[in-house]
Each structure stands twice: as structure tokens, then as C-alpha cells.
Amino acid sequence: MMLELTTEDQSMLDGEQGPAVAAAMKILIAFSNAVGAQELLDIAGAHIDGCLYHGQASLDFVERLVEGGGRVHVPTTLNVGSFDLIHPGLVKMPPSQEAPARRLMKAHLELGCQATFTCAPYQTRFRPAFGEQIAWGESNAIVFANSVIGARTNRYGDFIDLCCAMTGRAPAWGLHLSDNRRGQILFELTGSFDPTDALFVGVGLIIGQASGDRIPVISGLPQPRDEDQLKALGAAAATTGAVALFHAVGVTPEAKTLDEAFRGMAPEATIRICRADIDHALAKLSSVPDGAPLAAVSLGTPHFSHDEWMRLLPMLREVAPGRGIPIYANTGRATLARLQDEGELDDAQKFSLIPVTDTCTYVTTILERLDGVVMTNSGKWAHYAPGNIGVSVVFGDMEDCVRSAAAGHVVRSAP
């Protein structure tokens, strides 16, 4: 079956709305044909993962859309870039790389994208609503939008997310369609679990590893304290695997019951998760033992929410780490501005707390020391940082991270 275009789609393709839109539509159509979509559908918004500089072709593409007079057709947020535009001294980059990396971020703004530069667009005023069709890039944002909010996106990426934004259209396939959103594989938590941060990370790591291209359903998950725990679960699942949607029975909006999660069908497979499985998955994130001297702490992958700051700051004031070990916290610039307005960061320097916006500590050179051990509360950061920036990592919850910074070495209350 060939793709059927509306009059409006055809008009875009024929260049009646300018050469940039025509190019975007041409690429979108080829992509749609390759995935077997039969039509395009309207989207309410887009999130573009195109601001990390990977090479000349990425920049050339955006520049051509700018030259062609392109403007995004729907509200469009931007993922992190290679640069912290608010704290320019923080990123250490040779000028030959800095110029194109900065230009890439700026060129997206010239297309009318919003200067969010966050991997957590669901924390901004552009958060989509339940059931809305969107075209999002960035794996943690995709799984959050689908699973926690119930908005609908496939895993979009390079070039295509921007083509969707430029046209306001996306191919009608995959997770945009109700029939493709039902659960396929069941993960049963056996035993009783407290809703600790680490539990959600551990479950995410396991379902990511074992789901393959099937949609996971989790039963027995305790009620999360807040959506940040589900953020951590999804980010971990999209790190060890390609999970774009999970259901948690009694927790996420398309899974009030087991039956609803599977749409009345039987699971293709059932996997039981016990305490030891969680401990094992988490232990693999750490490459150094307790007691190892600490070089830094990195929090906020995905970007720290306002709620997470409100948990961290009292903890810092109570434990009062004073050894000068930097505690980096990645966050969205809107969240940072709100905290500054509230006066919450006035005493940040006392604890060597370094807020990072617009980027993330594992995609670019921010950390002062790469030869030491970095502690994180993020499953995603722990997984990627050793390969990306060459550090040794130890995983622990937020409180253990703060206590370790105060002690100068890794201290953990739980594995």
C-alpha cells in the first residue's frame, strides 16, 4: 500500500509553502514509505534531539532549512546541546568544535524551536496531554511521554523529528495507533518492595534488557512517590534496551488493570523479578567498591525536576558537605530560573553545588577531573558515562551521593 497524501501534504511537497517545508515533507514521505505507513497524521508538538554536534552533515541540514525560510509548524522543544549557554565557562571545548556546536543550537532557534535545551521537556510548559499525538526524539523523553503521560510518539531521531516539526505531520504507524500500544510481555515483581529510588532504576534496567522489541507490562510495582521515580525507570529501560512504552499496572494511565494493559490478550511471556535480580542489576552499574575516594557527584540525568531539587537542597543543608567535592546537577534552564527566583540556590557554593543547564555532564567536557570516581543516582548516567567520558562510576541514591561527598569517599546504606 502506498502512502496517501492530503491536499495539504501535497501542497507542502510541491513547494507551495517554501523549499524548507518541501524538503521536510519529501524526507518524511520516504521515511513513511519505508515504515509502511499509509497516511500521515497531525501532531500537537515535537521535541528535537538534534542539538548535539555529531558532524558537518547535521549542521548542513539545519542550515539548509534556515536558508529555505523554514519555521516549525507546531510548538517544538529542543533537547540538550553540547554547550551550557547559561554558564559558558563550564564546558571545556576547543574553539574549532565550539563554533559549530554553538551554531547548531542557534540555528534550531532560528527555525522557531523553543530554547528549552532539556532532555525532560515533560517538565516544561510544553508537556503534552494524555492521548495527544507528538513526534519526540530523546529516548527518556519518548518513554516518559508514552508511558507516564499517555501521549503518543514513536522513537524519532535524527532529521525525522525535525521534518515532523516542520510539517506538523507524522507517519500513522507504531505507537501512534491504539492497537500497537498493548502490552506484550509481563514482568511480575514477586515479594514486597518499598518504593525506593533504586528499585525503580533496577526494574527499568531489567525490563530494558529483557523486553527486546516487545512492550513490557510491570505488575507488583509499588506506588511511586512521584513521577521522578517513573522517569528514572523509563530512562533506565531506554538505556539497556529500546523501550519506548511501558505499562505499570495500577500506576500508568493505560494500565488501570492487568487486563487493560494487555487489552484482554495473554502475555507472550512472563518474567519474575525478585529482590536479588534488582540487586544484581544495580550492582553492575558500579565499577568500584564502597570506600573508594570520590572525585565528583553527578545528579540530574534525566534533568532534575523542581521536586528533586526540593529533596536535594534540604539534604545538602543538613549534611553540609564541605570537602569541595563538586556536586553537579543537570537541570532545565526554566527549572533553574524558578529556583533562582525562589532564592533556593543562594547557598549553593557552600556545598560545591554546580547547576548545569542546556547540556549534560556525560555528553560534553564539564567534569574537572576525569581520572577519579564519580557517584551518581542515575542508572542512565552510570551506564553511559564510562564509555562517553572515561570515568569510573558508582551508583547510589541521592542521599548516599550527598553523604559520600561529605565523607570524601563512597558511602552507601544500600547496594
Next chain:
Amino acid sequence: MKGLEKSVLKRVGTFQLAGEAQGSALVFSHALSFWGGIDVETGEIIDHSHPGLGQNVAGKILVMASARGSSSSSSVLAEAIRRGTAPAGILLERPDPILAVGAIVAEFLYDNSMPLVVCDISGIVSGDRIAIGLGEDAQAMVSKI
């Protein structure tokens, strides 16, 4: 979609990106991811888990059943085409959206059309000289020369 006359190896395929190319076939039974799989500066295969490790895709007709890997492969293919380190053409048995996007973007930016063809790839072995041409009704003509 799959027309074949095995004796002379002439196939009719579908273009994901239309173009003409000739080159020596490089056939893999394992799917190759461009992202993390090839060095974009040289075209050399750098994926240690891939049997083609150390071989070079530049200027070859890359033949495999399907592609795999992250959407970043679109950028890597487009950048390889820009640098001249990409295959001369790619034959797949199953269409691949990620490679299609990379090929289309490279054509859009650099007027460089690296043919990406979906066709029957049975009987093609590494080292065969393969030509990809434009047939009637915008079909892809794949032949051994």
C-alpha cells in the same frame, strides 16, 4: 518486488533512494549498524562484534538482509556520503527507515544519490561486480557484470 532470473543474476528491486552505482559486492549475513559500526572518516568497520571488522565499505556495494541500530545511523550515513567514505550503493532485503533518511538527506544536501535498494539478495557473494541502474517505472535494476 522480487523479480529474478538467477542464471545471469538480474534483479528488479524497489528504490528507497534512486541512483546509479557500480562496485564490488561486500556481503554480510550479520546486520551492520552505521552508528558505532563504521569509522566515518575512513569507511572502515569498527564494530568488534561484527564479522566484517577491519573491512572497508567505501565505494563497495554493501549487501545485507537488513540494517539495525540507533537512529544516529542516519547522521553517520549522511556524513559518510558527504566525506566519500560511504558505500557506492546498498542492497537490502527489508526496507530500513534509518538508512533511507540518511541517504535522502545526503541527496538533498550534497546532490549525491547513493542508491538504496530493496531486492532479493540471494546468490550475491562478496567480490561480485554489481551494477545498480534505473529501470522502467522507477524500478531498480540490479545486475552482476
